[in-house]
Amino acid sequence: MSDFLHADTLILIALAAVATYLTRIGGYVLMTRMKSIPPRMEAGLNAVPVAVLTTLVAPAFFEGGYEVKVSMMAALLVCLRFPGLTMLAVGWAIVIAIRHSSLF
Structure with a gap:
């Protein structure tokens, strides 16, 4: 078996x-x-998305190469002005460009 x-x-x-x-x-x-939801429970529930995002992003940032770090920082700047799909596309494009660049 x-x-x-x-x-x-x-x-x-x-x-x-x-x-x-x-x-x-x-x-x-x-x-x-x-x-009714107590204020402390509401504060805890409001913190859940940030905690989940941190657990997804932090390991990739600290264990990834320089291309991951550059793309994440660029995506952070893009997300301050544009919607999430644009942020993902920019981050993805930067990683692919750096990985396939003959300069690095």
Whole structure:
């Protein structure tokens, strides 16, 4: 039997799915039973997008090469003036240009 179909692996996948489901549904149930959201909880919920973005961007910035750092800084400047899709296109284009440039 392959490693993927091993009983322990399947049990682990099932338990992870149940834990993920309970976490998601638990937050929904908790929020629907509250009459109002306390200010501290609202502040915490407002911080979630920044925390998620940081966990996605920081490892790439610190472990990537100079082309990643340059493209991220350029994308940061672009996102201050233009929409997100433009920012992604500029960052992508800069990484590709630097990686395929004969100058570096």
